[in-house]
Amino acid sequence: MSTESSVAVPSLPITDEVRAALAIARRGCDELLIEDEFAQKLARSAQTGKPLRIKLGLDPTAPDIHIGHTVVLNKMRQLQDLGHTVIFLIGDFTSLIGDPSGRNQTRPPLTREQIEANAKTYFEQAALVLDREKTEIRYNSEWSMPLGADGMIKLASRYTVARMLERDDFTKRFQGGVPISIHEFLYPLMQGYDSVALQSDLELGGTDQKFNLLVGRELQKQYGQEPQCILTMPLLEGLDGVDKMSKSKNNYVGISEKPSDMFGKLMSISDTLMWRYFELLSFRSLEEIADFKRQVQAGRNPRELKVLLAQEIVARFHSQADAQRALEDFNHRARGGVPDDIPEIALSGAPLPIGQLLKQAGLVPSTSEAWRNIEQSGVKIDGTTITDKGLKLDAGVYVVQVGKRRFARVTLRA
Numbered sequence: 001m002s003t004e005s006s007v008a009v010p011s012l013p014i015t016d017e018v019r020a021a022l023a024i025a026r027r028g029c030d031e032l033l034i035e036d037e038f039a040q041k042l043a044r045s046a047q048t049g050k051p052l053r054i055k056l057g058l059d060p061t062a063p064d065i066h067i068g069h070t071v072v073l074n075k076m077r078q079l080q081d082l083g084h085t086v087i088f089l090i091g092d093f094t095s096l097i098g099d100p101s102g103r104n105q106t107r108p109p110l111t112r113e114q115i116e117a118n119a120k121t122y123f124e125q126a127a128l129v130l131d132r133e134k135t136e137i138r139y140n141s142e143w144s145m146p147l148g149a150d151g152m153i154k155l156a157s158r159y160t161v162a163r164m165l166e167r168d169d170f171t172k173r174f175q176g177g178v179p180i181s182i183h184e185f186l187y188p189l190m191q192g193y194d195s196v197a198l199q200s201d202l203e204l205g206g207t208d209q210k211f212n213l214l215v216g217r218e219l220q221k222q223y224g225q226e227p228q229c230i231l232t233m234p235l236l237e238g239l240d241g242v243d244k245m246s247k248s249k250n251n252y253v254g255i256s257e258k259p260s261d262m263f264g265k266l267m268s269i270s271d272t273l274m275w276r277y278f279e280l281l282s283f284r285s286l287e288e289i290a291d292f293k294r295q296v297q298a299g300r301n302p303r304e305l306k307v308l309l310a311q312e313i314v315a316r317f318h319s320q321a322d323a324q325r326a327l328e329d330f331n332h333r334a335r336g337g338v339p340d341d342i343p344e345i346a347l348s349g350a351p352l353p354i355g356q357l358l359k360q361a362g363l364v365p366s367t368s369e370a371w372r373n374i375e376q377s378g379v380k381i382d383g384t385t386i387t388d389k390g391l392k393l394d395a396g397v398y399v400v401q402v403g404k405r406r407f408a409r410v411t412l413r414a
Contacts, residue, residue, distance in 0.1 A: 012043035030232045038229040051084040052201040059091040060118035065125040066252040068236040068245030073129040087136045093144035143197040167211045192216035200228045241273040259318045263326035264405045266310035271302040342407040351392035363402040
């Protein structure tokens with residue numbers, strides 16, 4: 001798809017205020033298209049006092065938000081703090097289609113019941129980042145449902161199949177003989193139509209959303225609107241530093257997790273990945289982060305800085321006191337101690353094989369996973385490392401540990 005260089009707009013002076021706002025927008029972003037246009041939008045806003053309309057759409061495909069989602073939410077908050085209107089758009093209609101972005105097969109659409117259940121918790125979690133009072137919440141069913149069959153056909157006539165096949169994942173699937181359902185072409189069209197309905201000045205999204213955001217820009221021009229600019233943010237790598245953060249990959253940090261769990265997960269990232277997290281998640285200045293890097297190069301232990309990062313993020317979603325307690329708990333565990341707030345589990349069936357006990361206590365998803373942890377010396381009972389996969393436990397009370405962070409106090413009965 002073409003990313004034309006510019007659109008004829010009146011040239012306004014770029015002040016220091018506008019340059020500062022541009023610097024905030026660019027921090028950590030992957031692309032800002034078209035930067036000259038956005039500078040003009042900012043200049044006009046400063047001159048007229050009319051805030052820009054900045055849109056972020058999220059499909060409620062899962063009920064929980066992880067810190068990977070907050071990369072773009074953080075950017076929204078930064079722009080919100082500059083005085084602009086941010087629109088948190090819940091894609092209750094587009095969820096019925098299913099976003100094909102980055103998929104090599106058709107994504108199954110959600111049911112209306114699933115969408116409504118997930119949407120209930122979405123904004124409550126996003127409001128931990130955004131200013132709740134200054135956020136406009138919209139649902140795209142508001143204008144998508146009234147389109148009807150006639151409106152949908154007219155909208156579809158504005159885009160060609162050839163333009164759709166410029167999209168990388170569609171191209172790969174078409175060339176590989178992987179089926180593409182007709183309804184999947186509707187997704188970028190409907191997301192683009194959201195920008196028309198909301199008269200968006202800037203739309204944010206992950207790098208995997210670039211095509212869809214450009215569709216919105218094109219449709220706005222066709223509807224006689226000034227086209228939106230586009231700001232894409234990188235997809236945050238998960239705790240493993242390999243795949244993008246995802247619940248399905250189990251490499252995520254949920255923003256509603258317990259402080260101690262959040263802290264422990266963040267402390268597990270590599271010293272290299274820590275800098276990526278600082279840039280995309282921390283509210284510290286780039287200058288301060290650069291100074292941290294110099295300190296590490298001069299010999300400072302990177303663990304000390306990882307503690308600062310983990311505490312900052314825990315405090316954001318909980319409190320400063322919770323962040324301090326999480327640090328104390330982490331240090332206590334590192335010394336071989338047992339946390340104070342571990343789950344109390346009651347089981348029956350003694351003598352119970354160790355694999356079954358770990359699975360029934362919710363410490364592992366399967367007995368094979370239990371055995372794998374035992375083989376790797378990752379299972380302790382009352383502080384003693386277990387090496388016998390055939391162990392059976394008699395009735396009693398045991399403190400069971402799997403890995404560094406999973407604990408349970410198990411009362412086992414016959």
